[in-house]
Amino acid sequence: MKIILPDKTCRTQTITKMTVGELLQDLGINPVEVLVSLNGMLVVEDARVEDGDEVRIYRITHGG
């Protein structure tokens, strides 16, 4: 699985199955503060990610 973090850095991680919520928890990210897309589609925390998926995390910045 490829993860693109809010600062646009990438990391690759081998996983068995897990949910987006579990992934965020592993990364220490509060779901209230981010949006997550899975292979280009916006998803919710109980969406399942598998190896080969691309997960992108967008931080919701304050303001304006």
Next chain:
Amino acid sequence: MPAVYHDRSARRHLCRDHFIAAVESRVAETIRSRQMIVPDDHVGIGLSGGKDSTALLMLLSRVLPSIGRVRLTALTVDEGIHGYREDTIRSADRLARDYGIDHISVSFSELFGKTLDAFLVGREHEACTICGVLRRKALAVAAKQAGVTKLATGHNLDDEAQSVLMNVLRGDLPRLVRDPGSASQGWFIPRVKPLMYVAEKELAVYLMLHGAWPDLPECPYAVHALRGEVRTLLATLEQRHPGTMQHLLASKAQIEKRCGRVSGAGPVRQCTKCGDPCSGEICQLCLLKKRLGM
């Protein structure tokens, strides 16, 4: 249809179409029930070009036709924040053009003689206070220029909940119940917040679904603000206890009810220096100007 949003306090998952409809009808309901905007109003939108004001413009354009004939004008304030404001202002210009609405811009340098960056040298920790007072005046000037009857800002549920908690943490109860849109707070024109019941994350999802996610940096002064800490704290509480932010707003409403909806502490007076409406003898802006040696 796959879910795009999990509304944790209402315990439901929403697909794209139902999510968009839910946000739009909540905004319409907020406007209607509080009579924020009525037919034949001319509404000024505080459009910084950041995510909240972008969402406000999109949502008002969608929702207002169901309310009646309402004219919109975008009002942009350039505070002069290097490396941050340039991009958002470009974005605001493009949005106003795309939506075909009038657009009026004012800047701190033209109104106050200096950029916010210049005012803040050595006072970075006071950024939000100083910017808040100057912005308020700048928006009022732009609103007057445009001749609007209402001024709408993009404050969302998170902003409102943060403000409630911040006022409590600062021990500023009068400010908690004071009507921020009232004349004693320096507004000649009624101010409305149509997004006050929409969570920040919902606005972000709404923008993303419309391909309008603005990939913009955060204000460089945000790190100095109490709001940043309160924001993280409330986000953590909201995650563990869904509905926390709504509860804060409900608490505020209850306190307001007990106190009566106070329009400022006491009668509206005029600033003895500049004549703007204010609650004391001298308005916040004139006090600030004196302090900054303007």
